[in-house]
Amino acid sequence: MTHFKKSLIALALLAWSAHSQAGLFDDNVARQQVIDLTNKVQTLQQQNQMRIDQLEAGNKQILNLVRQIELQKDELAKLNGQNEVLQFNLNEAIQRQKDLYIDLDNRLRAIEQGKAEIKAGQQANEQGSFDAAVALVQAKKFKEASAALNKFATEFPKSDKLPAAQYWLGTSYAMSKDYKSATTAFKNVVENAPTDPKAADALLGLASVAAAMNDKKTSRNYLITIIEQYPQSDAAVRAKKALMAPN
Known part of the structure; x- marks a missing residue:
């Protein structure tokens, strides 16, 4: 092998070694980037999950609040219904009381009117009985007059004409010469009605x-x-004249 070939081979080996080292370096960087990206993704997923959990918890609270509001609405509706029933019953009771009061008032008015009519009739009857009895005295029908005046006293014991009736009764007895009965009648006027206008006349009768x-x-x-x-x-x-008269 020539020196030139050896040099080419050495250069080739050197280039391959450098290329291999560069590729190895790039793989490490990429792997680290993948790891970092994975960590970021996991972190984001965790954060998202936390947010989801928070949202779900918030939704549960909102749902619970909505349920409570609905329950309160139902209770309020029930109370409103009960109030309406109570108000209706109260109005009915008030109306019944008014009707009863009106009915009672009408009945009392009718009773009072009846009493007034009865009293008016009694007064008319009382006056008529008194006048008729006195007329008998004036007609000198003393026996009939005494009976009528005694009947008047029995029928109208609380009459304001009773003292006058007793006076005329005494007069009727005196004219019949029933002096004992006359004395009793006159004394009834003097003793029981001393302020009556007939009291002085009753003393004169005595x-x-x-x-x-x-x-x-x-x-x-x-x-x-x-x-x-x-x-x-x-x-x-008349008493003075009587006292001055010769015996």
Whole structure:
């Protein structure tokens, strides 16, 4: 082998060795790049997975919140329904109370009106009975008058005309010469209705009855009582005249 050939062979071997070393270096770099890229991908995947997990957790919370809101809506709807029922029942109860009040008020008005009509009828009947009895006295039908006046006292015991009825009853008895009954009737007026306008006249009746029974002292005392207790009455004028009259 010539020297030239040896040199060519040596150069070729050197070039191949350099090329082999350069290829080996490029493979290492590429491998490292792949490793780095893989690591980055894994890191990104992990980050993405974390984000996905966070989103899923957030979605679960949102879903739970939505469920709670829906439940609250349902509860609110139920409460609204119950409130509507309660309001309806309350309105019904109020209306029933109003109807009952109106009905009761109408009934009370009817009762009061009936009472007023009855009272008016009683008053008319009372006045008619009184007038009829007094008319009998004035007609000198003393027996019938006494019966009518006693009936009046029985039928109308709370009448404001009762003192006058008792006075006329005493007068009727006195005119019938039933002095005992006359005294009782006149005393009923004096003792039970001393402020009635007929009280002074009843005392004058007692004085007349006592005089008719020849009890002059008692008669005089009644006359004096009239003057002292009822000085402005017509009976007092008549009492004074009676006292001044000769025995």
